[in-house]
Amino acid sequence: MATEHSRFEFDPGFVSDRLRVAWYAFLGAILLVGGYATWLRITQGMASTNLTSTTPWGAWVAFYIYFVGLSAGAFLVSTLANVFGVEAMHRIDRDALFAAIVSMAVALLFVWTDLGRMDRMYHPFVWRQFTSALSWEVHAYVAYIGVLVTELYFSMRYDLARVAERGSGLRARLAALLTLGRRATTEASRTTDRTWLTRAGVVGIPLAIFMVHGGTGVLFAVSKARPYWNSGLFPVIFIVSAVLSGTALVMLLYVLRTKLFDDEPVDRDLLDQLAKLLAAFVVVDVALTAIEALIAIVSFHPHVVETWQIIAFGEMSWSFWWFMVGFGWVFPLVLLSKREWRRTPWLMALAGLSVVIGIVAVRFNIVVPPQIRPVMEGLPHGSYFPSAVEWATSAGMIAVGLLLYTIGAELLPLTPLDGGDH
Amino acid sequence: MSGASDDRLPGVPDAGAADPDAMVDAEAADPREELSKTDHDTDLGIAMAEDAKRVSRGELSAEEYWERYDEAAEREFGDAYREAPNPSIESGDQTIADETADSLGCSVGSMDSVACELSADGDATDATGDGADGDERWGMVIDVQKCVGCDSCTVACKAENRTPPGVSYNVVMEEEHGDFPEVTRTNVPRPCMQCENPPCVQVCPVSATYKMDNGVVNVDYDRCIGCRYCMIACPYGARYFDFGENYDDEVDEAGEVTSPEYGVDRGKREGDESPVGNVRKCSFCTHRLERGEEPACVETCVGDARNMGDLNDPDSEVSEMADSSRAFQLKESEGTDPNVYYLK
Numbered sequence: 001m002a003t004e005h006s007r008f009e010f011d012p013g014f015v016s017d018r019l020r021v022a023w024y025a026f027l028g029a030i031l032l033v034g035g036y037a038t039w040l041r042i043t044q045g046m047a048s049t050n051l052t053s054t055t056p057w058g059a060w061v062a063f064y065i066y067f068v069g070l071s072a073g074a075f076l077v078s079t080l081a082n083v084f085g086v087e088a089m090h091r092i093d094r095d096a097l098f099a100a101i102v103s104m105a106v107a108l109l110f111v112w113t114d115l116g117r118m119d120r121m122y123h124p125f126v127w128r129q130f131t132s133a134l135s136w137e138v139h140a141y142v143a144y145i146g147v148l149v150t151e152l153y154f155s156m157r158y159d160l161a162r163v164a165e166r167g168s169g170l171r172a173r174l175a176a177l178l179t180l181g182r183r184a185t186t187e188a189s190r191t192t193d194r195t196w197l198t199r200a201g202v203v204g205i206p207l208a209i210f211m212v213h214g215g216t217g218v219l220f221a222v223s224k225a226r227p228y229w230n231s232g233l234f235p236v237i238f239i240v241s242a243v244l245s246g247t248a249l250v251m252l253l254y255v256l257r258t259k260l261f262d263d264e265p266v267d268r269d270l271l272d273q274l275a276k277l278l279a280a281f282v283v284v285d286v287a288l289t290a291i292e293a294l295i296a297i298v299s300f301h302p303h304v305v306e307t308w309q310i311i312a313f314g315e316m317s318w319s320f321w322w323f324m325v326g327f328g329w330v331f332p333l334v335l336l337s338k339r340e341w342r343r344t345p346w347l348m349a350l351a352g353l354s355v356v357i358g359i360v361a362v363r364f365n366i367v368v369p370p371q372i373r374p375v376m377e378g379l380p381h382g383s384y385f386p387s388a389v390e391w392a393t394s395a396g397m398i399a400v401g402l403l404l405y406t407i408g409a410e411l412l413p414l415t416p417l418d419g420g421d422h
Numbered sequence: 423m424s425g426a427s428d429d430r431l432p433g434v435p436d437a438g439a440a441d442p443d444a445m446v447d448a449e450a451a452d453p454r455e456e457l458s459k460t461d462h463d464t465d466l467g468i469a470m471a472e473d474a475k476r477v478s479r480g481e482l483s484a485e486e487y488w489e490r491y492d493e494a495a496e497r498e499f500g501d502a503y504r505e506a507p508n509p510s511i512e513s514g515d516q517t518i519a520d521e522t523a524d525s526l527g528c529s530v531g532s533m534d535s536v537a538c539e540l541s542a543d544g545d546a547t548d549a550t551g552d553g554a555d556g557d558e559r560w561g562m563v564i565d566v567q568k569c570v571g572c573d574s575c576t577v578a579c580k581a582e583n584r585t586p587p588g589v590s591y592n593v594v595m596e597e598e599h600g601d602f603p604e605v606t607r608t609n610v611p612r613p614c615m616q617c618e619n620p621p622c623v624q625v626c627p628v629s630a631t632y633k634m635d636n637g638v639v640n641v642d643y644d645r646c647i648g649c650r651y652c653m654i655a656c657p658y659g660a661r662y663f664d665f666g667e668n669y670d671d672e673v674d675e676a677g678e679v680t681s682p683e684y685g686v687d688r689g690k691r692e693g694d695e696s697p698v699g700n701v702r703k704c705s706f707c708t709h710r711l712e713r714g715e716e717p718a719c720v721e722t723c724v725g726d727a728r729n730m731g732d733l734n735d736p737d738s739e740v741s742e743m744a745d746s747s748r749a750f751q752l753k754e755s756e757g758t759d760p761n762v763y764y765l766k
Binding site: 045047054056123126133135137 | 588589593595596597610612621623624625626627628629630645646647648649650651653654655656657658659661662663664665666667694696698699700701752753756757
């Protein structure tokens with residue numbers, strides 16, 4: 001019981017003040033640039049992008065589906081602990097949930113920025129279209145964010161109450177506020193929390209898989225005019241790559257936070273488990289993508305074949321070979337191949353980062369190539385690379401996400417106060 | 423005009439620097455001679471015409487004019503005067519005082535009201551005629567054999583609909599087949615297909631684009647959020663995003679005049695107001711159809727390749743053409759069932 005006391009020296013956040021200052025300065029600089037670019041985007045309208053009527057969807061849509069996927073993936077990892085009772089995963093479930101919430105916020109920022117009429121972002125809640133996947137998606141996102149917040153609340157409330165009771169200062173006051181008045185720290189209250197945590201998770205799993213990310217895949221798959229997307233396997237690959245990126249993100253955050261915030265040794269068994277999971281998802285993702293490509297190419301459908309040619313040999317093929325195949329699949333698989341490497345924190349952080357970056361290319365390669373070849377012979381071919389405004393606004397929105405996450409991680413008990421073995 | 427020879431533009435023949443006013447006078451008919459051809463009073467006619475000129479010069483008020491001639495005109499023309507509309511009365515811009523108007527013998531109503539009655543009568547008696555009677559399904563038939571690929575439809579469309587740079591409701595897709603000297607060329611004009619099963623309508627998250635009873639797929643620029651999903655869904659590439667560009671560098675005040683697309687007059691093109699930030703497309707020139715005119719591309723086509731009409735009427739020219747063995751639709755396998763047909 002010697003550690004009983006130390007448990008309530010609740011002080012999450014950066015161990016090194018120097019690192020904290022450097023990190024916030026870095027984010028601040030990106031936010032300034034991103035803010036200026038956002039101002040340009042608002043004043044100049046969509047003319048500030050490199051989009052055209054041939055290629056109407058670009059970087060913002062790619063990042064939007066990327067962050068929706070990241071969120072769905074991170075959430076599903078959290079359910080391993082909250083719904084399926086994988087005890088070892090309890091250490092990371094809140095972190096995963098919080099990352100999922102932040103990812104969703106960033107995704108919605110991207111989709112908002114992408115609207116031709118940003119001032120009408122509320123219209124989908126006023127007018128609807130029963131047959132529109134996008135109309136359904138908007139509502140699914142709201143419901144999903146509701147589930148995520150509910151999950152995080154029930155997962156964290158017990159520790160929030162303990163911090164509010166025994167801590168002091170800003171964190172304690174914030175914790176008291178976030179308990180929403182349920183301040184009991186009894187075992188009974190904890191059991192209630194866990195019951196509701198499981199219930200919300202049971203609702204959340206199909207919502208995340210079929211509606212949120214599967215639905216985002218459906219959004220593309222229903223476009224019969226774009227045969228490359230128009231396949232039944234497409235939404236499934238969407239979900240798999242989402243889970244892949246989410247697992248990679250959670251693994252990366254786990255290593256970084258344990259090292260930089262908690263200053264604790266990384267749990268190597270947990271790391272090994274996450275790494276094996278990640279390797280399995282990479283293999284499934286590669287296999288399904290290969291099946292999809294095989295079916296498409298053997299069909300000899302000119303649009304699909306040409307789209308694959310654009311992906312593999314076009315002017316942007318470097319993003320496919322280096323980022324999608326290299327960083328997304330091959331490099332992480334190599335790192336995940338040896339037991340010893342899987343138990344080495346910095347290598348696993350690198351593997352996670354590699355996948356997280358690689359999946360960005362996956363998203364770009366989903367969105368852009370089918371819009372290069374025109375829908376009819378005789379119409380102009382497209383060509384797209386994001387403009388400086390598109391890159392800078394994207395960096396800014398990602399920085400908003402990193403800032404939200406860092407502030408949350410500095411203030412909230414995202415790591416269970418009793419080490420996760422509850 | 424000094425008549426100095428240096429004033430002449432090169433290549434323009436010297437017409438003799440005649441005073442155009444004199445030319446008009448020379449052409450004008452002698453009023454007495456013209457009026458004597460009718461059964462009515464020549465002196466009254468001349469007096470009314472002279473005083474009417476005075477009214478337009480401001481030397482005589484309209485009220486005085488009508489008070490002076492009301493009785494004489496009624497005596498001369500009888501019922502024809504009483505029943506004919508007087509443009510000074512009860513029109514949108516009545517030009518004489520209400521009191522005077524009430525005192526006149528010709529107060530049957532305004533030009534507008536008479537015009538409305540006329541068209542209502544016309545519909546009743548002419549139900550099988552060409553006039554729009556409200557239950558059409560507009561369709562277009564384009565004869566690919568007649569199309570010479572001159573692109574005047576594209577130009578007429580831009581002029582009619584005042585579309586900004588990068589937005590072209592109609593394009594002509596040109597394809598060359600074969601090797602020299604055995605070369606053929608196919609020109610396929612592409613407006614919006616106004617599909618019976620429009621994929622763009624299916625995907626719009628806010629129902630801003632929808633099918634109208636007359637077959638035209640409408641876009642509500644006040645509701646559209648600019649997500650561009652419809653552009654992704656359209657198998658014909660017929661939809662364009664309005665990036666807010668304009669032709670100000672080419673033409674001064676290029677945005678002063680806009681087209682009342684889908685029957686909504688939005689005034690001049692300004693700043694970031696809709697349709698900037700919206701998705702746009704061909705409306706079959708709804709504003710022209712509503713006043714009984716063909717779309718600009720149909721009217722302008724030099725080869726008479728484009729035809730417009732009612733596909734609901736089995737006897738219409740377009741229905742017969744669409745039923746012919748030469749007829750086909752673009753991308754029939756998509757299941758969109760376009761209302762634009764082509765003749766092979």
